[in-house]
Amino acid sequence: MLAHRRILLTIFASFAILGCDKAPAKSSPEGERAAATTASSSGTEEKASPGKPVKVAFSAPGADHGWLAAIVKNAREEAKRLGDVNLEVSEGATDPASQASQIDALVAGKPDVLVVLLTDGQALTPAAQAAMRARVPVVVVDRDLASPSAYRTWIGGDNYGIGFSAGNYIADQLDCKGNVVEIQGIAGISVTDLRTKGFNDALKRCNNGVQVVARQAANFLPDKGLEVMEAILQAQKKIDAVYTHDDDMAMGVVSAIQNAKRDKEMFVTGAGGSKRAMELVKSGSLYRATFLYNPSMAASAIRLARLIGQGKGLRDLTEPEVPSRIQVPATAVTKENVGSFLSFGYE
Template structure:
């Protein structure tokens, strides 16, 4: 009887340890109750056509593989909202958080916190100021600036006076595009002078306002380099409203359909778009799935920038947004 009771107590102890161990293991998991891997996607305000199309591609991809993955997708209303959103996601038991920072500088601390907490971090499109992330999927913004300088410099014959419209001056994506442009001008086209800079904030309204403020103070401008197609369309609207014939052309970036339509119509005043496309949103979600399934991957992934003009716009039109 004593031996039997000892065996019974031992079995009960083993079962208790197993159950306790299972409880500890479950507490350390980030899968949902259904055993799905969980991914949160944090996006900035969809306040331009590029962001709106990117959201569409994200939603299309998150609707797939729902037997394996559970997705939460949210657009922030501003930078403070995105920061708070990411804080909530950090504490929400996710396997991976995908973030397209509205402002890469401001989102750097919270992205580092998420990474330090052991959660995979994918930075999409706009870089942060840290190496604390799992994977980056972005357009080649520095290369887009280089391409913009090469197109503008060649079309002006290496000489002229220009205006530059940046986008949220000082954030990482702005600096990459701006530095690519300015470094190339300095090296290859020293005869081109930048008269003035403004901030087009990635949208038509800001581009219109910035260009409208510049025009009265500068009676002779040969061209305008814009770091976004929506900004460039706004700038061109201001130029046309002011009937400024001295400005030969504007350039943009991104791949907006209204810019492509101008080039399709052979409008000489819309010179070129240094384009990479919002399909990277869906690409990012697909890559996240593969990483969580255990696939090997490269940490930094850059999509090339294409110089799209009236000569080749037809082949890129299906990617326009």
């Protein structure tokens, strides 16, 4: 547990931003696209020194979900804290077409950097590529694009790792024998695909001892989670565990199970690290575990955008560059270690 916490704190501390005093070296697009990982840090937070003002545009979906609302909140608060970031937020997109228009309008305002959290990475790849062609570097949060030519830097959590960790946790709890339900996020997006793949890969060690008896998307929404789980409970007479892709959505799943008076039969895991989910984990109830996927990554995205706009890199890297891909590891939060992570929970 402590090792997991140190890893998490190291990753977050790496973005304390970290202005590099060296002049940026010229590099090829291939060099900028090279895979990179975060450098280690001293583990202490430092306030960034004000520098050249940077105009950052941020495009986000509608905040119909606690995690999405926390993403925008973290971005706004970080821009205010830094002092030299002029942040323009455009939110409320509900589909790729409306977000593409939103991105086009933001790019027309000639920002130094564009930060995006996408409704659909595949569908919005052309819009991001157009921004890059207009010489507006794109920083992507969480949901991936279809091509590395569409972004300057991506930052997100380890979605495959969340699924793999959840699969291993459930396999251990069930001793590799039982029926499992998977409640997915939004069908077809990278987050959902990776969380499902990681889960399936982890269960392979059970040699079909754990069966996924139902798998359905509920769009990260509590109401949809309730609706989907109600139907599954009617169809499946024996369920041992429910793997959900999201803590907020899982609240609807939990309600459905409790309403059906089947909460002694099974347990639930989630992802995201909401305060409500962590409180349920701490109580030792139906909700057995969550896997940390913190919206503070939006604050890190603003810091990275600031560095890119100022032509700087991460302080602890030898190269005066911002990496092209930064991934925060998945961390299992259970009753045994939840006390160490409550401060990371979002509303």
